[in-house]
Amino acid sequence: MLLYELKKVLGKTVNKVALLLLLAALVIVSTLAIGGVSYTEPDGSSISGMAAARQLEKVKKQWEGYITEDVLRAVIEANDAVNQSPEYQSDDVTENNMAYSRKQGFSDIREMLNQAFSDFQTYDYFRADSLSPEDAGAFYGKRAASLREWLDSEEMKDQFTENEKQYLIRHYEEMETPVYYTYADGWETLLTYTDTMIMLIVLITGFLVSGIFPGEFSLKADSVYFSSRFGRNRGVRAKIGAGILLISVIYWGTMLLYTGIMLFALGVGGGSCVIQTGLGGWKSFYNITFFQKYLLSVMGGYVGSLFILSLAMLISAKTRSAVLAVTVPFIVLFIPSFLSGVNPLTKVLGLLPDQLLQISSVINQFSLYELGGKVISSVPILLVLYSCLCVIIIPWTYQICHRIQDR
Amino acid sequence: MELRLNNLTKQFGDFTAVDHVSLTMSSGVYGLLGVNGAGKTTLMRMICTLLRPTGGQILCGGRDIFKLDGDYRKILGYLPQDFGFYPEFTVKDYLLYVSALKGLRPAVAKRRVRELAEGVGLSKHLNKKMKKLSGGMKRRAGIAQAMLNDPKILVLDEPTAGLDPNERIRFRNLISELSEDRLVLLSTHIVSDVEYIANEILLMGEGKILHQGTADELIDSMPERVWKCRAEKSEVPALMKKYRVSNIRSEAHGAELRIISGEKPSTDAVPEEAALEDVFLYYFGEKGVDDSALI
Numbered sequence: 001m002l003l004y005e006l007k008k009v010l011g012k013t014v015n016k017v018a019l020l021l022l023l024a025a026l027v028i029v030s031t032l033a034i035g036g037v038s039y040t041e042p043d044g045s046s047i048s049g050m051a052a053a054r055q056l057e058k059v060k061k062q063w064e065g066y067i068t069e070d071v072l073r074a075v076i077e078a079n080d081a082v083n084q085s086p087e088y089q090s091d092d093v094t095e096n097n098m099a100y101s102r103k104q105g106f107s108d109i110r111e112m113l114n115q116a117f118s119d120f121q122t123y124d125y126f127r128a129d130s131l132s133p134e135d136a137g138a139f140y141g142k143r144a145a146s147l148r149e150w151l152d153s154e155e156m157k158d159q160f161t162e163n164e165k166q167y168l169i170r171h172y173e174e175m176e177t178p179v180y181y182t183y184a185d186g187w188e189t190l191l192t193y194t195d196t197m198i199m200l201i202v203l204i205t206g207f208l209v210s211g212i213f214p215g216e217f218s219l220k221a222d223s224v225y226f227s228s229r230f231g232r233n234r235g236v237r238a239k240i241g242a243g244i245l246l247i248s249v250i251y252w253g254t255m256l257l258y259t260g261i262m263l264f265a266l267g268v269g270g271g272s273c274v275i276q277t278g279l280g281g282w283k284s285f286y287n288i289t290f291f292q293k294y295l296l297s298v299m300g301g302y303v304g305s306l307f308i309l310s311l312a313m314l315i316s317a318k319t320r321s322a323v324l325a326v327t328v329p330f331i332v333l334f335i336p337s338f339l340s341g342v343n344p345l346t347k348v349l350g351l352l353p354d355q356l357l358q359i360s361s362v363i364n365q366f367s368l369y370e371l372g373g374k375v376i377s378s379v380p381i382l383l384v385l386y387s388c389l390c391v392i393i394i395p396w397t398y399q400i401c402h403r404i405q406d407r
Numbered sequence: 408m409e410l411r412l413n414n415l416t417k418q419f420g421d422f423t424a425v426d427h428v429s430l431t432m433s434s435g436v437y438g439l440l441g442v443n444g445a446g447k448t449t450l451m452r453m454i455c456t457l458l459r460p461t462g463g464q465i466l467c468g469g470r471d472i473f474k475l476d477g478d479y480r481k482i483l484g485y486l487p488q489d490f491g492f493y494p495e496f497t498v499k500d501y502l503l504y505v506s507a508l509k510g511l512r513p514a515v516a517k518r519r520v521r522e523l524a525e526g527v528g529l530s531k532h533l534n535k536k537m538k539k540l541s542g543g544m545k546r547r548a549g550i551a552q553a554m555l556n557d558p559k560i561l562v563l564d565e566p567t568a569g570l571d572p573n574e575r576i577r578f579r580n581l582i583s584e585l586s587e588d589r590l591v592l593l594s595t596h597i598v599s600d601v602e603y604i605a606n607e608i609l610l611m612g613e614g615k616i617l618h619q620g621t622a623d624e625l626i627d628s629m630p631e632r633v634w635k636c637r638a639e640k641s642e643v644p645a646l647m648k649k650y651r652v653s654n655i656r657s658e659a660h661g662a663e664l665r666i667i668s669g670e671k672p673s674t675d676a677v678p679e680e681a682a683l684e685d686v687f688l689y690y691f692g693e694k695g696v697d698d699s700a701l702i
Contacts, residue, residue, distance in 0.1 A: 001504075001507045001508070004496075004500070004503075004504040004507065007495075007496070007500070008493055008495070008496075011493075011495030011496070012495065215493075216491070219491040219492065219493060219494070220487075220489045220490070220491025221491035221492055221493065222457075222491070223452070223455065223457055223485060223487035223489075223491075224485060224486075224487065224490070224491070224505065224552060224553075225508065226456075226457055227455040227456060227457055227480060227483060227485040228480060228505065228508035228509050229477050229480045229481045229508065229509050229510045229556070230477065230507075230508050230509070230510050231480075231508050232477075233477065234508075234510075235508050
């Protein structure tokens with residue numbers, strides 16, 4: 001029965017087109033992501049894509065290891081040496097690029113210095129240029145100190161409870177130092193586009209699953225279906241099974257393909273580095289590695305997809321309208337964007353299902369909730385909350401179809 | 408197998424579609440005859456558990472069919488008026504899918520599909536997509552799906568709607584063949600569909616069973632007679648206004664009319680033997696006139 005349900009879905013032209021669109025989206029996102037990696041050659045020219053990644057890996061590997069005070073001092077000195085070079089100070093762009101090419105190996109560490117020594121809420125690309133080797137010793141201490149200063153500022157006074165502030169400081173202090181660094185551009189780029197890829201999967205899969213329940217009604221095949229012996233139990237279970245199978249296979253298939261393409265093109269190294277070594281990860285209070293962030297992102301994406309698309313199936317079963325159901329993913333994903341400017345809603349918006357599809361961004365935010373004196377970050381709440389809601393929605397959909405004659 | 412309807416009622420808001428219908432049916436063909444909107448489809452949908460009655464009960468072997476649930480639907484076959492299908496499925500896929508919904512084991516299903524395709528004349532079309540079938544073939548696929556589980560109760564709602572005369576006759580004969588050892592409830596507004604094959608005819612109007620019996624019993628129940636007379640063309644409108652006219656045949660200098668009336672409509676009128684079509688017209692008045700019924 002399950003196979004026939006799948007055949008019904010995959011036999012429709014609109015669904016075949018949707019799958020082709022998803023494939024096209026995968027190719028476009030991967031191409032953009034890989035093409036976005038660039039390397040500046042010593043002569044000032046640039047290359048991009050896989051070749052650039054290989055070159056970057058080669059130069060960044062030279063700085064692989066624990067980022068100790070000595071390493072930081074060396075980076076500040078190397079950065080300073082480049083800054084003093086005639087190429088760097090020249091007005092000629094090509095010469096500037098030649099100078100930059102010598103910074104690429106330690107650019108990630110230089111970026112960490114920028115973030116550590118800039119004010120907490122500001123970013124200064126040239127901050128590392130004004131550091132002296134003696135500043136290296138303050139590097140790790142600056143991170144928690146800046147946070148404390150920010151939390152104590154007038155602006156942030158009422159934004160967090162005392163427990164939440166303590167929670168953030170504790171997590172900052174729990175980060176093991178010195179951190180280990182190696183080339184991790186593959187994981188970083190992969191994670192940068194993971195949210196986009198997950199959202200595209202959800203929107204496109206919405207077209208496939210929205211027609212599963214209303215199909216019988218739109219084709220006027222409902223009378224035969226529901227007057228059959230198993231139309232209201234095994235048949236409905238097969239429909240739910242087909243929906244979940246489609247969501248799962250499309251999601252994991254696409255994500256695995258996307259991950260494979262990205263890591264093959266940009267390299268698999270660096271998965272065990274903490275996310276604080278990457279762009280934008282310095283301020284995150286999650287003490288996890290790139291690989292763990294990836295796992296959380298794809299798991300969150302899966303739970304989010306399952307919830308949003310199960311909701312679409314529930315609505316399609318209730319309203320018998322595929323059109324209404326197909327709008328559900330769009331509403332769930334885009335309405336929060338319109339409301340994001342409304343300050344009092346911040347806490348609520350942080351728990352909406354769209355957040356599950358962008359865990360990799362959520363991890364870089366200070367999204368906290370205090371329940372009964374216990375502070376919990378939003379990621380575990382989102383994962384548990386929407387897993388539970390899926391467990392409710394699926395039997396609910398079954399009940400709606402089971403009691404079909406009540407109308 | 409006995410199907411008993413006790414005081415069955417279905418209301419949609421203020422409108423009563425089925426009005427306190429009580430009926431007992433066992434093996435044989437039951438022809439449910441009535442004009443469009445008489446409540447036939449609503450009654451059939453309740454018998455198929457697709458609609459829950461507002462009042463009353465439907466008992467199968469003494470047990471409420473809604474409580475029997477799957478056990479009742481196990482012995483039920485239904486061909487709805489608007490027979491929908493999956494256009495991308497082949498006939499074989501469609502029948503195998505319905506077999507699965509009816510709980511047939513795969514090996515049994517394959518055998519039944521083969522047998523029924525042979526029976527309804529679709530053997531050569533099993534691999535054809537449903538959307539490529541003609542109207543008649545689709546109806547045949549419909550009857551085949553209804554018969555897959557060898558049902559004890561077969562409900563056919565307007566099975567000949569949209570078919571040409573040849574297809575309709577073929578279909579009628581097919582139903583007749585399938586009616587052995589089962590209860591067949593066949594609804595139609597076309598008299599000839601049930602005239603020869605129904606053991607019992609139920610005349611339904613405004614949600615009620617107005618009369619029931621064999622074709623002969625229904626004919627005998629009509630208190631008026633059928634007359635044949637000739638009239639000038641100019642007289643026809645007046646006669647149609649005054650009497651129920653079941654047929655008009657134009658002739659060179661006038662028309663020959665078939666009139667249902669308690670009195671002799673004209674001096675030259677001669678009594679005719681009444682047919683079921685006349686009964687239908689008698690009970691359902693002007694609304695009973697249907698071009699297709701004259702075929």
